Amino acid sequence: MSRPEVLEVPVAPEPEFQVIGASGRRHAAVPALEFAVNVSEPGGRQVYAIALSAQVMIEPARRAYDAETRERLVELFGAPERWGTTTRNLVWHQADVLVPAFTGSTTFRVPVPVSYDMEVASAKYLQGLEDGEVPLAFNFNGTVHYRGDDGRLQMSLIPWSCSAEFRLPVAVWRELIEHYYPGTGWIALREGTLRALQEEKAKRALPTLDACVAELLRR
Numbered sequence: 001m002s003r004p005e006v007l008e009v010p011v012a013p014e015p016e017f018q019v020i021g022a023s024g025r026r027h028a029a030v031p032a033l034e035f036a037v038n039v040s041e042p043g044g045r046q047v048y049a050i051a052l053s054a055q056v057m058i059e060p061a062r063r064a065y066d067a068e069t070r071e072r073l074v075e076l077f078g079a080p081e082r083w084g085t086t087t088r089n090l091v092w093h094q095a096d097v098l099v100p101a102f103t104g105s106t107t108f109r110v111p112v113p114v115s116y117d118m119e120v121a122s123a124k125y126l127q128g129l130e131d132g133e134v135p136l137a138f139n140f141n142g143t144v145h146y147r148g149d150d151g152r153l154q155m156s157l158i159p160w161s162c163s164a165e166f167r168l169p170v171a172v173w174r175e176l177i178e179h180y181y182p183g184t185g186w187i188a189l190r191e192g193t194l195r196a197l198q199e200e201k202a203k204r205a206l207p208t209l210d211a212c213v214a215e216l217l218r219r
Helices: 067-072 080-086 121-127 170-180 191-203 209-218
Strands: 016-025 032-040 046-058 090-099 105-113 133-147 153-169
Touching: 016 133, 016 153, 016 170, 032 046, 032 153, 032 170, 046 105, 046 153, 090 105, 090 121, 133 170, 153 170, 191 209
Parallel strands: none
Antiparallel strands: 016 032, 032 105, 046 090, 046 133, 133 153
């Protein structure tokens, strides 16, 4: 009897990701950081495209903090003695990116919008850091479109276990914020609070809402 023919299952590409740098987008309607990411496919298959989803997480527990920084972050993580359980990961952004065709490796960019709204946890955390680095984790998922052994289009999935770490210099974030919002901070006010503040500003004949808040704090 002849042995049954064993069909070989084609090996799907197994892309590997590495975050290699970050820079601020200087001329845009919305401030954003752009992270340069290198993707490689060790098997050497021709990749037509990767429809990629990248979740960017801040991992506060992966860096040290001095006493002054801990004081600035009390609102976010509570008293320092509780930080062992309260410094949980913060979701910063989730970006969808289309990686163009490549063979071997290529570099693409993941844009992350930067908010200066102090009600947002990620902005509150970044504002609390004077220097050092921000420990980040990039979790990748998506679909790889590639050429199979028979020359036809094939697709495979990237599991969420595919990830990369990066340490963002705090100075890069601060330079971007200073470029878009020099010497300024933003807070959200309820409509009633804003209306009352505007009325107080007019009553005191003050030029700006900032001047009104400063005057009220002095009194």
